[in-house]
Amino acid sequence: MSHALTGYLFPNDVHILWSLMIVMYPYITGLVAGAFIVSSLYHVFGRTELRPVARLSMSASLAFLLVATLPLLFHLGHPERSLNIVITPHFTSAMAAFGLIYTLYLTLLVLEIWLVYRKDIILTASRSRGLKRWIFATMALGVYDISEEALRVDRRVITVLAALGIPAACILHGYVGFMFGSVKANYWWSTPLMPVIFLFSAVMSGMAMVIILYLILMRFANRPIDPDCVQSLARWLWLFVVMTVTMEMLEIVTLAYERNEEWVVIAPLLNTKLAFSFVVVQVVFGSLIPILLLGIVVLMQPFLTSPLRNTITFIASLILLIQVFAMRWNVVIGGQIFSKSLSGFRESYHPQLLEKEGILSAVLIFIVPFVFLALFNKFLPLYGDAPETKAATTEEG
Amino acid sequence: MNEYEKEEPASRRDFLCGAAQQAAGAAIILAFGEQLVAFSEAAAGETAATAEASAGVPxxxxxxxxxxxxxxxxxxxxxxxxxxxxxxxxxxxxxxRTWVERYMVSRTGEVTTDSPNGGKDGFEPLLTGQDITKAFFVPKLCNHCSQSPCVQLCPVGASYRSPDGLILVDEKRCIGCGYCVQACPYGSRFIHPETHTASKCTLCYHRITKGMLPACVQACPTGARRFGDTQRPGDEVTEIVASSPVRILKPEMNTEPNCYYLGLSQEVR
Known part of the structure; x- marks a missing residue:
């Protein structure tokens, strides 16, 4: 009889309030930030081997950014009032920064993509007729100067925008981490490491997504895969996985060693409710295996054929996408499984297939960016082999 | 002529009514003793604000x-x-918006806590099979913190602190994000299933601004819940808080609650 009463939850703490949608939100924003960092490695840091994915990663970043707010709208009790965050922000709220940061980042990204594709837009406009011509002429915004001089200016601006975009992307995702890390009432969230962990795992997920998109795109477009590009991405990815996992473990090890009040709830949380999603999925399957796989790709490069390395990198990237999703899940849901009474646990959360904030909604939201990318690819190629980018390479490299 | 002289002498009927009331009062005092003292103390909290309200002062x-x-x-x-x-x-x-917790602590320090239906229907006797050495009830509600995390992080300012020190929610502005629910260390907020906005204790703001007591204070038969106003001279609750060993919940959160506990045991979180 006493068994049923060992855990005590505050009576208002019975339900999981932040659902699958709030897991999706940092997951998608992370992909936005991560994909952008990949494009910046080329545009700002001159990693010329990443040229084939420079456009793809930037477009992917935009595609995910366009749906980033959808999970929030699905979640809000009053989505029709959501613009209040932008119109009348309460500046002491971390969440109120959202409007500003999102708008800033969206502006930067759209401007940068426009400049990168400007020459293609103008050339397409001049080559086509009818509606297509009209659409592309509109997209050119009345500027048809594609002289070498004008393109050089474009490239300079792109570099500046990409450089500005790095802190913007970091803030975009760092603040998502801060939103959790600054909730002092929640011992599982409240840590200054949270924004950094979020950021690093965001870069990790974005890189993994770019690798997967690139390999699939090349397969479907029947084009050769650039082995150097994939190898470089694998190396970067390995670095970020190691750093992310180090920090994720550092947090747990510190909590476990300090044995403060929070460990009283976090230890049983990890042992019971999160045993599968944290220990099995996030740590063993999601972290250790990709570290090994990518380690093989990076350290044994001379002994492996490039198709094999590509395949291993692809598998590792897929696992890492799962790892990051598990990490978001474990943070968002895990933080709500224990009551603030610090002595009781809620029932585990199982999203339903058809509810408003359920699995189907999440899947649909996640599919939309890929539809955007497919549409984008119809109008402007996602492959980064346009001559202007090559020129940019020569100049920067 | 002073104003007392203006009054008519009491009629026989008035006298009898008054005597009956006093007799009934005496009987109740005899029957309930200490509880009634608490009642009158609680009612004393009403007087100054009531006076203000009845005087027609906004x-x-x-x-x-x-x-x-x-x-x-x-x-x-x-x-x-x-x-x-x-x-x-x-x-x-x-x-x-408020609930009551029951704590039972055994000789070996094991703590059993429950609050069936928030204590709304009272508590059935419970056998834990342990050697219970102390047991007590703890009413909980919004602490109306001076440094409230819920107000700090409401993205649209729908949660706010009123000038008289209460934490309130503007239902017309709340977007229902639930951030405040996550941020409250005391679990005193929830998202209302019908309005889809944050909801919480208002200390019955609609009552106290009319000089009445919060419903919970009014209903408490033992005077365990008391309501005070630091701005009122000679306020008894203010005096007790100032002079007695009171505690607040989760002081480590540094939220500066305005809800104080007398005789709070350390098992309570």
């Missing part, structure tokens, strides 16, 4: 600064406060 929030006191030893776990709150504020089932 309510001025700047002239009040409320605080709340819970005397743990006096709570009998009857749940009248939870029922009164639910009735007064139309609180939806399974959600609570």
């Amino acid at each position: 309510y001025d929030p700047l002239k009040h600064r409320y605080l709340y006191l819970i005397d743990v030893a006096k709570c009998i776990g009857c749940g009248a406060c939870v029922r009164a709150c639910a009735l007064e504020n139309d609180v939806p089932d399974n959600h609570f």
Whole structure:
């Protein structure tokens, strides 16, 4: 009889309030930030081997950014009032920064993509007729100067925008981490490491997504895969996985060693409710295996054929996408499984297939960016082999 | 002629009525003793604000600064406060603006805590099979913190602190994000299942601004819940908080609650 009463939850703490949608939100924003960092490695840091994915990663970043707010709208009790965050922000709220940061980042990204594709837009406009011509002429915004001089200016601006975009992307995702890390009432969230962990795992997920998109795109477009590009991405990815996992473990090890009040709830949380999603999925399957796989790709490069390395990198990237999703899940849901009474646990959360904030909604939201990318690819190629980018390479490299 | 001389002598009928009231009063005092003292103390909290209200003076929030006191030893776990709150504020089932927790501590330090239906229906006797050495009830509600995390992180300013020191929610502005619910260390907020906005204890703001007591204080039969106003000279609750060993919940959160506990045991979180 006493068994049923060992855990005590505050009576208002019975339900999981932040659902699958709030897991999706940092997951998608992370992909936005991560994909952008990949494009910046080329545009700002001159990693010329990443040229084939420079456009793809930037477009992917935009595609995910366009749906980033959808999970929030699905979640809000009053989505029709959501613009209040932008119109009348309460500046002491971390969440109120959202409007500003999102708008800033969206502006930067759209401007940068426009400049990168400007020459293609103008050339397409001049080559086509009818509606297509009209659409592309509109997209050119009345500027048809594609002289070498004008393109050089474009490239300079792109570099500046990409450089500005790095802190913007970091803030975009760092603040998502801060939103959790600054909730002092929640011992599982409240840590200054949270924004950094979020950021690093965001870069990790974005890189993994770019690798997967690139390999699939090349397969479907029947084009050769650039082995150097994939190898470089694998190396970067390995670095970020190691750093992310180090920090994720550092947090747990510190909590476990300090044995403060929070460990009283976090230890049983990890042992019971999160045993599968944290220990099995996030740590063993999601972290250790990709570290090994990518380690093989990076350290044994001379002994492996490039198709094999590509395949291993692809598998590792897929696992890492799962790892990051598990990490978001474990943070968002895990933080709500224990009551603030610090002595009781809620029932585990199982999203339903058809509810408003359920699995189907999440899947649909996640599919939309890929539809955007497919549409984008119809109008402007996602492959980064346009001559202007090559020129940019020569100049920067 | 002074004003006393103007009064008519009391009629025989008035005299009898008055005598009957006094007799009834005496009987109640004899029957309930200490509880009634608590009642009159609670009622005393009403007088100054009532005077203001009945004098037709518009309510001025700047002239009040409320605080709340819970005397743990006096709570009998009857749940009248939870029922009164639910009735007064139309609180939806399974959600609570206030609730009562029961603690049972064994000789070996094991703590059993429960709050069936928030204590709304009182508490059934419970056998834990342990050697219980102390047991008590702890009423809980919004602490109306001076440094409230919920107000700090509301993205649209729908949660705010009123000049008289209460934490309130503007239902028309709230977007229902639930961030405040996550941020409250005391679990005193919830998302209302019908309005889809944040909901919480208002200390019956609609009552206290008319000089009445919060419903929970009014309903408490033992005076375990008391309501005070630091701005009122000679306020008894203010005096107790200032001079007695009171505690607040989760002081490590540094939220500066305005809800104080007398005789709070360390097992309570």
